Amino acid sequence: MPTIILRLELHKPIQAKQDMYQRMAEINTAFANWLLVHLWVNRNLHSWAFYQLKEFIRYKVEMADIRFEEVKAEYTSQTCKCDHREKANRKGLRFQCKQCGYTCHADLNGAINIGKAISGLAT
Known part of the structure; x- marks a missing residue:
């Protein structure tokens, strides 16, 4: 036991x-x-x-x-004014085009691209 x-x-x-x-x-x-x-x-x-x-x-x-117009925001902060789009163009808040070298604040670049889309200038 x-x-x-x-x-x-x-x-x-x-x-x-x-x-x-x-x-x-x-x-x-x-x-x-x-x-x-x-x-x-x-x-x-x-x-x-x-x-x-x-x-x-x-x-x-x-x-x-x-007039109210909605614009898709996809890729607006990755696309340059020269129309080159690349993920590497945007690093944080800095935008620098890998093709033409254009540099600015990424949000400003996105706003410019949205403005182009609204005015019909976007490709």
Whole structure:
């Protein structure tokens, strides 16, 4: 009979360690799920805010009897005034065309390209 008791006593630390690892896995899973939900919510709230701003501007512009034109912003800060588009043209806030060497603030470059698209000058 003492051997059975000894085996049970040896099993307790192993079981405790397994329980601890199981609990850690549950906590990690719960945290990962929480993080995914909050990232999804934050992304949707962020895009909702831009949508609301766009609709507010559209409303105000149309009330003033001004034409509202939406322009896709894709690649506007990567495209040069010489029409060369390359991802490497933009490094952070700096725009430098790899083809012609034109340099300016990347957001200014994007705004210029959006202006060209609205006025019909874009290719």
